[in-house]
Amino acid sequence: MEKKRLMSKDEIRKFIKDNDIKDIAGIEESLKRMFSSVIEEMLEAELEDQLGYTKYDYKSKMTDNSRNGKSKKTVMSKYGETEIEVPRDRNSDFEPQVVKKRQRDISGIEDRIISMYANGMTFSEIGNQIEDIYGAELSNETLSRITDKIIPLMEEWRNRRLEEVYAIVYLDGIRYNVRENEQVINKTVYFAVGIDLGGQKDVLGMWIAETETSKYWAKVLSDLRNRGVKDILIMTTDGLSGMKEAVEAIYPETELQGCVVHVIRNGMKYVSYKDLKEFSKDTKSIYQAPTEESARKGLNALKEKWSEKYPLAVNVWEKSFDRISTMYQFTPEIRKLIYTTNPIESFNMQLRRKTKNRDVLPNDTAIFKLLYLAVVEIKKKWVMKVKDWNQILQQLKVHFGERVSKYL
Secondary structure, X not given: OOOOOXXXXXXXXXXXXXXXXXXXXXXXXXXXXXXXXXXXXXHHHHHHHHHOXXXXXXXXXXXXXXXXXXXXXXXEXXXXXXXXXEEXXXXXXXXXXXXXXXXXXXXXXXXXXXXXXXXXXXXXXXXXXXXXXXXXXXXXXXXXXXXXXXXXXXXXXXXXXXXXXEEEXXXXXXXXXXXXXXXXXXXXXXXXXXXXXXXXXXXXXXXXXXXXXXXXXXXXXXXXXHOOOOEEEEEEEOOOOOHHHHXXXXXXXXXXEEXXXXXXXXXXXXXXXXXXXXXXXXHHHHHOOOOHHHHHHHHHHXXXXXXXXXXXXXXXXXXXXXXXXXXXXXXXXXXXXXXXXHHHHHHHHHHHHHHOOOOOEOOHHHHHHHHHHHHHHHHOOOOOOOOOHHHHHHHHHHHHOHHHHOOO
């Protein structure tokens, strides 16, 4: 590769003298002017190439088109706002590539803004950063328009085709404050995270909860089905109202597992601090039991010991037992994956870190936009398949038979 020639010391001295450079600011201003001059020359060369003749070389002209003056345009460059003159042609056929028509950013600043937004910075914080770096003031409206450019990509992602079968799907939500009709209301965004037959995790979709009813969950599951998901082997959720009926309607063969950790937490709320350790130890005889039969014995023992003192805590376990008992039919390796929604709660925790600066979001679009960008960033780290997946897949194949084997 040929080494690029740098300016000689004499050329540098002449450049400093000609531009009266006395400090760093003078260097930046001179480079800014030089930058715009180079851009203008490149645009002139592009037009010359398209017309087929140099300026004033009319003998070589083989077209009825011709130059038609210049128009001024302000663009954002790495030197801040820069004014350039763009040559025009009489037929308006000229389509410059160095700086395209309607292009205002030639610095990559928009990518930087979107990246900052994805990492949880507010418009105010982004605006301050851009002003410090580029010396340009960008309004919240401008920043919103820039981040709106990812909406088509977001919608494409939300409607993309999915795998035909998922071994496990976790469904859980995260709450956000949203301004609506001049009021701040609380909304829950639900995420589905799936593990496919290759052992890879993916975020299958996100939905804003309207009402937690079987009709709403049927709509969510229908979305997955319409996007190509024919089968879900096991679904793990918290105790979402109406979910059981929706799963039976859309994916009738799916095994529905309740989150044990949520049951543990809900029960502990009714237990005195001095009894927490002992009560917790007794519940382990339920959720760590090797079989459903031994788990029921553990539940009966819990009732006998604690019903009188903590009836509400025991009632939590009684009401939840059927919902969490699906796991007892599976091997320890599979049970470890499905007994809790922790995998998606870990994902939610990462989302919260990226959105912690947003006390109130202006609308549903802003929620989706922010969370989509956060999902893209988080998923970059999901490169490894689930630990010991080959063994787990064989166990799933034995348990579910053709529902797995026909896709392998």
